[in-house]
Amino acid sequence: MDFGKAISNIRRNKHISIQQITNNTITKSSYNRFVNGETQPSVNSFLTLLQNLHVSFEEFLYISRGYKPDYFNEIAMQIRDATITRNIPLMQEIHATISTYAQQNPNNQTYLHLKCVTTLILNSLQNEPLDQESKKILLNYLLKCDVWTHYEHTLFNSVIFIFEPSAVNAMEKRIIRNLDSYELMHIYGNESFRSLCVILAFDISHQDLMAAIKVVSKLANFSLHADMLFEKTLYKLFSGIVFLLSGQSIGLQNIKEAIQIMQLTDSKDYLKATFAFIKDVCQIYDFHDEGLAQLLKEGYQKLD
Template identity: 25%
Template sequence: MEIGQVIRKIRKNKNITQQQLADAINMTRPYIARIESGKNSISSDKLTEILDYCNVTYNEFFYMKNDYKIATKMNEFNKVLKLYYANKFEEISLIKREIKEKYEENGDKFLRHLYILCHCIENGYEINNIKEEYIKEIADYLLSIDDWSYYELVILNNFVGLFPPSTAFLMTKNLLQRADKFKDLNLDSRILSFLLFNMLEFSIKYNGYDYSKVILQTAKKYFTESSQFFEQTLIIFYEGMIDIIDHSISKGIEKCNKAFTIFQTLGHQSIYEKYKKDLDQLINKTMSTKA
């Protein structure tokens, strides 16, 4: 739908007349009518005023504008990932060729990044089979952006396992800054859950303990809602892991076991086994260091 059509749909759904809307945002009724018919454009400030008056969020507005679908570009990322999980690699190769042609036509960075994603998938995310310049290109892009949008979170989520630890740690600042600035935006919640805990696991695995502590503090500030019970359980687990790193081994094991009890009570046996393995590896590593 066009912007004017969405505004009209929202206004009528909220039982607001053109005159009432015009009065609320200091415009004339004929001008509102021309906006709704597509004859006049509207500034972002006035659009914000309309949405505030109608009690509609920007996310809802653009979702409606896109005919109640996620933005087309993000659909392309999701489509490729679904094919990957379904082991439909031939279809991914076909999409990759189409993406290359489109990218050569318009130079859209999104298409370039999607092409590199297809390349990584074709090579099973095996670091030795992926072109080094592709990994560097993605890393350079992420490090060149000071204030990340949701798109940069998606890029990091899809490529983080390919970066050298030192490069991934450099990106921690951008990730934490995004989490802090946009903590009230529900759009980020799911992907930040993946990223923050993946980066915690990554930083502990590669001895980036200072990063681990900062990431954990951000996660504790971000995941505060009662509905975020899974994330809060992971926070307990990683608090225990960091206690172990700080040589409070008994205290750390106690916290980890508390998290394990919750996982097992909820029937998450595979999750319990995965994190129990991480705990055992850290304990063995700590003991060998002390020896």
């Protein structure tokens, strides 16, 4: 990335003078050398330049990439979509691409982790034994991190199915610590909340309703921002399943509201995944409910 050129382009497009952007930061000559690629400013000076441009560091990186997400987020979204739709050929293609990158860059930990993720997801989708080396690499990495950022949440959410309940419990403590520490920060609260929802689904699938109820209680106390519709929908869905399995009438209503939101937003892939998950849960618990059966029947009809 040519940071100097990006800074210059943003300044010109915002019609900010060189004097304004370099005020109390660097000299005009130093600025010109920077934008021409001849030198690099200190970290503090660079951050002050961004502040004078009224641009956050995340925005700057996005703009400097040509208004595109970074590679990790881009490939993570592809992996997520292929997993939800159970698209094995697409996942094989993604895995081949990442494996090539990992081979060409053996010291790049991100490529290694993504290769492990796609390997394990393919194992799961094709009903194959899990690759133990990939599992070990991801488990060791996640357990050693005391603080999780977007990167760790993404890895964990992608392959939670490979872990034993004891390992998930250890990771849950880290996620809850993040939830408490970053509750006022939109992105970190968002990530932690989603990961707890993934753990909630994990507990439900492993017939541990007591653990699931504890997670529901924790999520209920978290203040979601008004625009966190996806997170609110996840909470409605999984809490609804827990309540319904516990004999609480509010459960069916919560599930219905979650499905309605997905229908209104035309989230067909998530709807299919939701219906499949509910059917699996009913089978695991040998659970029968006429209202739920009717809700699923109507939901499938609207998908056609």
